[in-house]
Amino acid sequence: MNPEYVVRLNGGAEAAVDPAQVGLKAARLTELAREGVRVPEGFAVTAAAYREFVLDSRLGPTIAQAIRRFRAGRELAVAAAEIRSAFRDAWLPPAVVDVVLAAYRELGGDGTEVAVRCSPRTPSDGVQDEVFLHLDNAQDVLAACRRCFASLFNTVALGNREALAVDHIQVAMPVLVQRMVRADLGGSGTARGESTFVRVRASWGLGEPPPTEADQYSVHPGPRPMIVKHRGAKPAKTVYADPYGVRTVPTTAAERTAFVLADQDLQELARWSVAADEHFRRPTTLEWAKDGTSGELYVLEARPGVAPEIVVRARGRSVLEPQLG
Known part of the structure; x- marks a missing residue:
């Protein structure tokens, strides 16, 4: 070749x-x-x-x-x-x-x-x-x-x-x-900046709703990671439509009340964010998706030098979860 x-x-x-x-x-x-x-x-x-x-x-x-x-x-x-x-x-x-x-x-x-x-x-x-x-x-x-x-x-x-x-x-x-990644959930805005926390925004589907409607997470990576969660309203999601387009559909009640990302996914995204910041030597925003078939996360785009987004407190409760593993 x-x-x-x-x-x-x-x-x-x-x-x-x-x-x-x-x-x-x-x-x-x-x-x-x-x-x-x-x-x-x-x-x-x-x-x-x-x-x-x-x-x-x-x-x-x-x-x-x-x-x-x-x-x-x-x-x-x-x-x-x-x-x-x-x-x-x-x-x-x-x-x-x-x-x-x-x-x-x-x-x-x-x-x-x-x-x-x-x-x-x-x-x-x-x-x-x-x-x-x-x-x-x-x-x-x-x-x-x-x-x-x-x-x-x-x-x-x-x-x-x-x-x-x-x-x-x-x-x-x-x-x-x-x-193609079959994006059953996705998000963007993963970056550390001056903070010791990695900030992640996640939604069902292609991860394209307004920021205030998405789940917001702050992850402190390390041997004893700390995760702060703010659950968003997530009233709708963007999905692929045949043949090549996308469309917006309502989320189910179960999707609206659940957190989009599991803790192990958050920790993986946090590790990738740290790796990106260190590699590019500046704060880097990642766009990512999780494949619904394989269950694996993928980074779709990296934007070095893009300032981390301010995490907006979404409607719902926040949870502080120290991870002991």
């Missing part, structure tokens, strides 16, 4: 991962995997693959022409749409197709559900980036890669680069492909 076009996410002691090639999301997840944090299996389609696609499909002149028309007075949204349409209509070069399909086959191939999303190389590239869920065949994976490449030319990203005088031909968009 050509390492120029695909880089695997794994825990192996390989050479340093270059964010300029695999993007920030993929690079951070790969680094955490090597620190022992569990991340979904997958691979990154690199910036080199993007550039080979642009070169092979002769998209450079299309980009340049659309930009010239915009600078001559054409609407930005029209120029951006013209470029994206050209990207979606183009074919990936055979060299890129071969390595992407080989990497997908390593995950299981057709019938294996994956998530495909952009892995921007800079924060400004990641505005309105694309995410495709539950793709289960090679052709859909390849199409999603093209859509992610095209998202580099959404209206906001294009406008940002124009304002910053960034050369549109020199940019690139890596793509992250990972095995």
Whole structure:
């Protein structure tokens, strides 16, 4: 497999991962995997693959022409749409197709559900980036890669680069492909910051309700961990909807009255948070999910430098539980 076009996410002691090639999301997840944090299996389609696609499909002149028309007075949204349409209509070069399909086959191939999303190389590239869920065949994976490449030319990203005088031909968009996690529960906002406690927010489903409705936890990791729990109202949850979307449904009475996370899950998340803070040398917010089939937790994204969220006391009672194990 050509390492120029695909880089695997794994825990192996390989050479340093270059964010300029695999993007920030993929690079951070790969680094955490090597620190022992569990991340979904997958691979990154690199910036080199993007550039080979642009070169092979002769998209450079299309980009340049659309930009010239915009600078001559054409609407930005029209120029951006013209470029994206050209990207979606183009074919990936055979060299890129071969390595992407080989990497997908390593995950299981057709019938294996994956998530495909952009892995921007800079924060400004990641505005309105694309995410495709539950793709289960090679052709859909390849199409999603093209859509992610095209998202580099959404209206906001294009406008940002124009304002910053960034050369549109020199940019690139890596793509992250990972095995789907069946998220029966999830959350975000895990970080230590200046506190000795790790703060965790958790909800049923995809973990997307307002913060005040989610369960809130503070975990003091160590040989004798201390866990503080604030149970949220959790009136609804976000779940996957066929074929590729999401929807909001009411929670059951049992879900509303139960805490989302078990103590062992909280302790695992706390360990991962400490590992992330120490690895990136700054407070790091993690997004995570628990797979309802395997029962395992996974980190889906890491954002170093994002300030820890203030834990809001949710409706309900709080519980202080010293753990003696």
